Amino acid sequence: MSKNEKKGQHLALPDCDIIYYPHFLEEQVADSYFKLLRSETPWQQDDIKVFGKVYPQPRLTALYANNSKPYSYSNITMKPQRFTKSLLELKSKIEYYHSYNFTTCLLNLYRDGKDSNGWHADDEKELGRHPIIASLSLGAERMFHLKHNIKPHLKHKMALEHGSLLLMQGETQHMWKHQIPKTAKQVGERINLTFRII
Ligand SMILES: O=C(O)CCC(=O)C(=O)O
Numbered sequence: 307m308s309k310n311e312k313k314g315q316h317l318a319l320p321d322c323d324i325i326y327y328p329h330f331l332e333e334q335v336a337d338s339y340f341k342l343l344r345s346e347t348p349w350q351q352d353d354i355k356v357f358g359k360v361y362p363q364p365r366l367t368a369l370y371a372n373n374s375k376p377y378s379y380s381n382i383t384m385k386p387q388r389f390t391k392s393l394l395e396l397k398s399k400i401e402y403y404h405s406y407n408f409t410t411c412l413l414n415l416y417r418d419g420k421d422s423n424g425w426h427a428d429d430e431k432e433l434g435r436h437p438i439i440a441s442l443s444l445g446a447e448r449m450f451h452l453k454h455n456i457k458p459h460l461k462h463k464m465a466l467e468h469g470s471l472l473l474m475q476g477e478t479q480h481m482w483k484h485q486i487p488k489t490a491k492q493v494g495e496r497i498n499l500t501f502r503i504i
């Protein structure tokens with residue numbers, strides 16, 4: 307497949323740079339990575355502190371990297387494991403189209419509609435200025451919400467499809483927050499991978 311065949315959609319929103327590739331992976335390829343990652347990943351559930359109270363995080367996670375640099379967010383510090391073969395394959399597929407060198411991948415498993423990821427920006431110090439985040443979605447489709455930090459009328463909702471890639475860069479993490487809300491719909495499991503540079 308030539309580089310031009312992956313058509314991305316630039317979101318028409320100010321103060322950000324977000325491109326959505328709905329069919330980044332072919333359906334069968336996405337299916338098999340979902341199965342593989344679901345079973346080979348040592349999923350963990352950490353506690354998070356919100357306004358001084360401790361809760362189990364409403365999803366399972368795992369961290370991988372090609373270095374030993376930890377990643378901290380919401381009072382959690384995760385130590386990475388070495389990238390697996392399947393994660394290295396996915397990382398190269400993304401790097402073929404976007405010539406970045408991702409060092410780290412955070413995996414999220416949303417077991418059902420009660421699992422979620424609250425409003426946040428991926429703007430931790432270790433990601434540097436203008437973080438580049440490549441977010442690959444596998445499994446059940448879930449809604450992704452965006453809201454501007456200072457202009458409340460600026461918001462956006464979109465579905466993240468099985469096999470899709472969402473590339474966030476530039477000002478995005480400094481000017482916007484995002485979330486995966488809970489849903490009352492019957493939804494299956496979803497795995498999200500965010501490749502990052504630390
Ligand atoms: O699950 C998603 O699509 C988003 C995950 C996310 O925002 C994160 O891990 O920082």
Ligand SMILES: [Fe+2]
Pocket residue numbers: 426427428484
């Ligand atoms: Fe995020």
